[in-house]
Amino acid sequence: MPPVSLARLRPQVNALMSHYEDAALFGKTLLLIFEQYSQKPGLRARVDPALPAYNLPPVVISELETGLETLARLQPAACARLADTLWSMPAFEPKKLAIFLLAHLPASHREEFIARIRQWFGGSLAEMNEALTAEFIEQSRHKLEILASPAWLDLLRAWIASDDKRLQRIAMQAAGDLAANRDFQNLPLVFDLLAPLYSRPRITLQKDLAALTRRLIERSQPETASFLISMVELSQSPSVSALVRKLLPLFDEYYREEIRKAVI
Structure with missing residues (x-):
């Protein structure tokens, strides 16, 4: 895959963030970005083959996280709903972003992180993907x-x-x-x-x-x-x-x- 063009990616991410009030449209637009930048299977190892992954270049995830971090600070109530949309998507990357988004909500909404962990994992984590376990531990670590x-x-x-x-x-x-x-x-x-x-x-x-x-x-x-x-x-x-x-x-x-x- 050729190098990712930031000049092209950043406007796409900005456009995605503008859909924060429409969770369904946000999800559809995010999928388009995933599909565009997805690497072929095998280029990046997945820790759990049972969970589909788009195997995105790190720069794509980084730009999405930058946009979500800003959005979490400016629109925390909408972001809690967006996190549910991201989590419902059956792939590794949107679930990873859902955890990231919740962890970056301001202190006034930080209980949303814990409430969603309880809700998503049922309090048992019995079926929790190892990579997602690592993700929510990492995102909580310094907060x-x-x-x-x-x-x-x-x-x-x-x-x-x-x-x-x-x-x-x-x-x-x-x-x-x-x-x-x-x-x-x-x-x-x-x-x-x-x-x-x-x-x-x-x-x-x-x-x-x-x-x-x-x-x-x-x-x-x-x-x-x-x-x-x-x-x-x-x-x-x-x-x-x-x-x-x-x-x-x-x-x-x-x-x-x-x-x-x-x-x-």
Whole structure:
């Protein structure tokens, strides 16, 4: 495929954005853009062959995201409706753009992001495409108003409480993102959120817990050490003690010794 002409693409994107009040027309116009710039199958690998994809050049997605980001700021109410239209389209790219659009709504409409995640994925994510999972985690990662919102935290608690390992892994990733955000100061809230995973550790999640613990240590080694000590003391569980022993090498010598005293 020849290089994409920005001189041609940008007016097309601008024309698309002008249809924001007519979701049906917006969807039809977007499909025309997708079909025009679609690359042949195989030029770009898709992570899930079960979800059709247009395999668009990155510059096309980038220009669409730029237009949607501006539109989300100027017309947030209309964009929430547009996101539903995008999500209903049976292909990877429009669903990716739907998540992007919701994540870029202003703070006054940010609850729309969480509400749609609940609605679209049914609270279980059982059939959620891996690439879309990565997309909504990525889009929420740097937005504290999403990460720290009560609705988002309630959703993470529900995922952690489930028996679905995939849900728990997603919740761990999101909780780690919250802890990594230096603008977020309530680290005890993160530990409280994660306590069920550490107090009843699943063998199949121990590598994930180790990776999560590294992120918590990067944010605050003293608080992470204190958290693990409390888990050992409160649970009085051999499995918790065994997990904490495995995590000891992640700590500096001082904190390693402090934790070891609690485990013994």
